[in-house]
Amino acid sequence: MTAPAPLNTPLPQARSRKRNPWPAVAGFLGLVGVAGYFAFSNIGQNLEYFVTPTEYQQQQAKYAGKAIRIGGLVQDVKNDPRTLDLTFKVTDGGATFPVQYHGAVSDLFKENQGVVVRGHFQGETFYANDLVVKHSEEYQVPKTQADLKKMLQDSK
């Protein structure tokens, strides 16, 4: 026990609180790690929502038997509105695969429309469980009277 200091002596300069540096270091290393993972892993590939028909054709072994999404343009639509059975071909110009789907689709589904189907391949045929229609970023008003008539008929 030391005697208390006399009251009239000025207090020494308050020591600045020593901070434990390890949480900050760990946080910094964590951020660097995450950034490195983003830079060097194939997460960029994983962020791609679908593969194109050409990519599938080139890497069939990699995707064999797996549930994948294929994205491309629609061709040769055969739609049975009674049974909701839908067959078409999906293409990206390089490769083309037949697709089978059962269910209702968006009104925008038509020839040459972008489409993303999720499912699996059996042989060369793709059996789709989900179908998402892409639409273009271009929006146009009817230019001619014929366009307008067609639009009004379609919207009925």
Place this chain on the structure above:
Amino acid sequence: MSQTLITRLLGVATVLLLLIAAGLGLSAPLDIHQGSLVRLMFVHVPTAWLSYLAYGGTGLFGLLYLLRRERRWDRLAMASAEIGVLFTVATIVGGMLWAKPTWGVYWVWDARLTTTAFSLVIYGGYLLIRSMIDDPERRARISAVVGLVGTLYVPVNYMAVEWWRGVHQTQTLRLLGKPSFGAAPVYGWVLLTATVAFTFLYLYLLRVRGILAAREEAREERELLGEFAPVGEAVRG
């Protein structure tokens, strides 16, 4: 008094511009593929723009706080983050309503939609962090840093449709490379009006929320002082 006048004028201008945008949007001709669904774009794009603006504001005001150490910048940063979250939710809801009849589903986990959802985590976290720190200076300092880092969301989300394949459309108004507008000119005018209107809406909401935050802060300080004041003072005050 003149401060109140500015707020009122800003509010009146916002309402007028929104009405004009609504009138233009409802009288614009329909799209050849989508019909009246194209009108959702006139709401969806400006709400997304407002959320970008608000998140940018949070970063900017946070930076100003770090430079100047004035509490009003911190209040504006908080106000901006709240507006950003609100309008991100509005963007998501409007986008889902547009996606169902066009894409055929409400939601897909493509890059644009996923990063948009992620912004709710970033700025929800920002607001959560604020609520957990009591010391105002410390709160302002930490949240300014979080707000600044969070601004990275805006370019990533904007470019997501270019960097990764997805379902979401790419930009109709291309700003990078050769600028172009890939839609009928009449839609461009509607979008421009709506975007200006939503910019005014942001400024108005920011101002009102900032004033509210200043009053809240003043009251808290008064109550804090009241605790130490004599009882008689507290009763009178």
